[in-house]
Amino acid sequence: MQILDGKLVSAAIKAQLADKVTELKAxxxxxxxxxxxxxxxxxxxxxxxxxxxxxxxxxxxxxxxxxxxxxxxxxxxxxxxxxxxxxxxxxxxxxxxxxxxxxxxxxxxxxxxPSKDVDGFHPVNVGKMVSGLPTFIPATPYGIMLMLEHYNVPTKGKHAVVIGRSHIVGTPVSILLSRNSNPGNCTVTLTHSHTPNLKELCLQADIIVAAIGRPNFVTADMVKEGAVIVDVGINRIEDASKKSGFRLVGDVDYNAVAEKCSFITPVPGGVGPMTIAALLKNTYHAAVGQKGNMN
Ligand SMILES: NC(=O)c1ccc[n+]([C@@H]2O[C@H](COP(=O)([O-])OP(=O)(O)OC[C@H]3O[C@@H](n4cnc5c(N)ncnc54)[C@H](OP(=O)(O)O)[C@@H]3O)[C@@H](O)[C@H]2O)c1
The missing domain is CATH 3.40.50.10860 (Leucine Dehydrogenase, chain A, domain 1)
Known part of the structure; x- marks a missing residue:
């Protein structure tokens, strides 16, 4: 099992952007x-x-x-x-x-x-994303794609099950994963709270993207051996041993699931830092007038 280390990848992206800022200044x-x-x-x-x-x-x-x-x-x-x-x-x-x-x-x-919408939520930018045109991709889905690209996670021909259909995560991730691109070319099943056979679908998944907002929702018995797990969830749960009184956990039961999968994102330190890196990339593209990312 390999950890998809969002801190490490985001630091590399930030270093590239810092170099670009130096160039702009020069x-x-x-x-x-x-x-x-x-x-x-x-x-x-x-x-x-x-x-x-x-x-x-x-x-x-x-x-x-x-x-x-x-x-x-x-x-x-x-x-x-x-x-x-x-x-x-x-x-x-x-x-x-x-x-x-x-x-x-x-x-x-x-x-x-829309030309300053670096979160990529404006309907003009969402429409462009769906049409495969250059635009700002919402930061969390963009960060996930950058992470899959960085680690060369195989996606072509794979079955991806996305849990959660929000406008900011689940829906755009499902569109990006199904695109004719790399990463991409997945067959995508987009699931939500009305999906009756979620466990059955997850057990068929080569890639699971969990964006639900429920601690430890995805358990080991829902995951097939060798699957790729992208845990988007950020949930605060009480923890008296912490000064803050809480700790962060994802939507995936990390310890048990990690034993079965090929790649997994930790929480914290997975998708969270990638979201920020993607936002910074979008902001750079906004500043220099290029919206060509992901295309
Ligand atoms: N890492 C990051 O940078 C980042 C960024 C954004 C969000 N997040 C985190 O990601 C999580 C999801 O965020 P969000 O904004 O996408 O949440 P959201 O808008 O609340 O959407 C949650 C989705 O989960 C679905 N869902 C709820 N219960 C379910 C169940 N039992 N079975 C299947 N699907 C179920 C909902 O279905 P319905 O549509 O049917 O209600 C909905 O589509 C949260 O923990 C949030 O904090 C993290």
Whole structure:
């Protein structure tokens, strides 16, 4: 069994991007600038945004963090996004999700200029992705594809079972894995909470992508020998031995499943760091006007 080490691959991608920033500076060109919007005090969102901002600094990008109270009106939030859209110094905009219930996420995403939508959630970019056109690929699915590519994980002709059909993970992963590309060329089964025979499908899978949000959901009896396991889940479970009072686990029962599979992503240290690396790649592409990744 080989661990798909997201920390290691993301560090390599960040080092490449840092070199590109050095080149831009040497040519007297502006460095990429990411604007992140955080609404409220959701602890997980705080952590995610903090690591995105920190990663920007590490590789020489500029970043701007806009923080708003959770009671912010939708209009005020949209006005701020419009200002970022119009600001030529800002290359990429990300709005950390989830947003408070009184704010319509769809309206917010649709307000971001598609050419600055480095999370790849705007319908224009989703449409381009589905059509196989150059665009921003949503960061988590893009990170997963970069990881499979880095480790030369065989995907052609394989049966991939994706568990979870969210717009940000499951659905785009299923599209990317089924593309005529490398990685890609899988036969994909996209499953969700209404799938009656999930265990049976998983047992047929050469590749399982688990994006459910339930700790240890995928157990060893659901996995065939030699399968590839990509665990997207990030779940906080109570752990009195930790200072924080919790620890992070994935959607996969790691220790038992790892014994059976050929490749597996750990949590933490798997898909999480790859998501940030992919976001940074998208931001670079936004800054230099190339949206050719994954095509
Ligand atoms: N590593 C990263 O960078 C990263 C990035 C994004 C998300 N995540 C994590 O990934 C997990 C999933 O996130 P998400 O945003 O995709 O979640 P989500 O929007 O809540 O979607 C969860 C999906 O799981 C499906 N599901 C729930 N129970 C199921 C069951 N018993 N059997 C089969 N499918 C079931 C749901 O089906 P229905 O559609 O039928 O409800 C839904 O499609 C979370 O733990 C999240 O924190 C990690």
């Amino acid at each position: 040519l007297g060109q502006k460095v990429p600038h990411l604007a992140a919007i955080l609404v409220g005090n959701n602890p997980a969102s705080e952590t995610y945004v903090a690591s995105k901002v920190k990663s920007c600094a590490e590789i020489g990008y500029h970043s701007t963090l806009l923080r708003f109270d959770e009671k912010i009106s939708e209009k005020h939030l949209l006005d701020n996004i419009t200002l970022l859209n119009e600001n030529a110094d800002i290359d990429g905009i990300l709005v950390q999700l989830p947003l408070p219930k009184h704010i319509n996420e769809e309206v917010v995403i649709n307000t971001i200029d």
